[in-house]
Amino acid sequence: MPELIAVRGLRKQFPNVLAVAGVDLTVNAGEVFGLLGPNGAGKTTTLEMIEGLTRPDAGEITIAGLTWERNATEIRARIGVQLQATSLYNKITPREALNLFGSYYPKRRGTEELLELVQLKDKADAYHVTLSGGQAQRLALALALVNDPDVVFLDEPTAGLDPQGRRSLWEVVRAMKGEGRTVVLTTHYMDEAEALCDRLAILDHGQILRSGTPAELIAGLGIPSVVELTFDGPAPDPADFAARLGSAVDARGDVWEIPTPDPKTMLPRLFTAIESAHLEYNQVHVRRATLEDVFLQLTGRSLRD
């Protein structure tokens, strides 16, 4: 796949924080690329520099061979952007907003088609203030598509939505990919990154810790599975048990997590250790490792912390 976006050595210093500390990344045409990281990792700043909203202190950005210094208007005509919070006039309707924003571009998609795509047909003539959070978010997504863009940037597209709202937004993102668009999104939900992204970069403290496909990142852990032991109430201190088991045990809330490359041999050892320690526990689960585990291993912290 041809390279569509190339970013080299991107840096941004804010008055009291180095928000982005040297980011390199490439996004290929037609893929969904995710920036995954906790709040404050520098995802939004990185994205806004690529979108031309924030001027980088250092670094180069090219989008389809164009640069912000020389081709700003042309880039703007070819990208679609959904900001973290899209603020519109209170008393504009989705239909009017799509018509108005559409008028700014050389190429535009039909308003009706977009309303259909984001399921806002029955709210097409309601004032923006009366839309629910999910509806407003879907309108923002439709506005990002109004110019039939080659690249779409989505900043935390599902933040603050209920599970149903998130699913329907995921469908819209998949539809964008199906139409051959390139999508760059930020998220702090690992399930979202896993469900949507072809490739992703894990960001923390303004730096990319690791990037690749979700499968590559998880395989890179070397521990494809995690055994979870749940307790009634807070999990006890696992240090003694870890020594008895001869394997690392992480306590998180009411769960012990025991990463393992091979659950088949781990489970008999675990039950032996449980019996000899007379451990009172509630449930045992074995699950595949996730991006959450990758982040935990890279930073020692959970994404949600």
Place this chain on the structure above:
Amino acid sequence: MNLPNPFKLLALQFRSEWRLYARDRGAMFWTFAFPLLMLFGFGLIFRSGGPQTLTLVRVAPPRETARDVAFVKALQDSKLKVLTLTPSDAKQRWEKGETTVQLESAGDGYRLKLNSYLLAQGQVVAQAASQAFLIAQSRLNGMPEPKRIPYVIESPGHARSDNYAAFLVPGLIGLNLLSMGLFTVGMVTVSYREKGKFRRLAVTPLPKWVFLLGQILQRVTVVLVQTLLLLLAARFGFQITNQGSYLVFGALVIFGTAAFLAMGFALSSTASTVETYGAISNLAFFPMMLLSGVYFRIDGAPQWLQKAIFILPLAPFLRMLRAVFNDGGSLAGETIGLAIIVGWTIVCFAIAVKRFRWV
């Protein structure tokens, strides 16, 4: 790449601004109704240059002497309304703060007591009462009455109008421009920036000047409609018409609009939140509104303050607008006033261009 024609976009933007503006019915109603209410309210209260009857409260003496009777007659001849009350009623009225001036017997003469809260009116009443006293004495002594000096009412430009509404119309036009610049333009700019409306536009290829000019044109048309409504109300409500050239009048309104627009944009770059901007804009608005002569001239203010206020754009603007509208004058002698307005426009515009931020 074929970007849309910017002038077509400007027309679309202007139309969309008006449509959204008109949806806020309450705000639109007050924008147009407020100047008219002010004109009819104050214009009717102060019809023919000031309140008609000034009241003097007189404490009834134990026995009315011939001198008392002659004095009351002379007071009434000087157009004062004399209200004679028993000492206890007079005391009650005074303590409620409703009395401006009270006339009492003191020894074998009289004494005036002036309400310190209503001193401006009180002094006028006291002057008239003193004059009436002299007349009453002359009459009692069979001497010729002291003659009053006749007076005529004339505006600074030699127009014979005693209608307060004529003074008020240019004042309200200036006030409209001031609040348009500081509140509608400045406040909206800060709020759009704070809420991120500009950010969403900044990622589109819409030229910034198209968006800004579309907004400005909408505000300017609002001001023109306000001005037109005021002129119509003055014409049909008070028989007041523009005494000067409509061309000069229109040119002045355009100059003023430019100055206050630029001021609004310049001020909007000083604040990042609507709350901060509210404080800053009030700091600019109230001194200008109160001291520039929108509703009345402040002759009592110290010289330095009057000079200082004339450096701000509203005072010279109003003086020039009144010279044209009320007195049919030209702008020939107003080089300094014009220079102040143009100067403010250039300085504010430069600040706005240099410091204006979208995000």
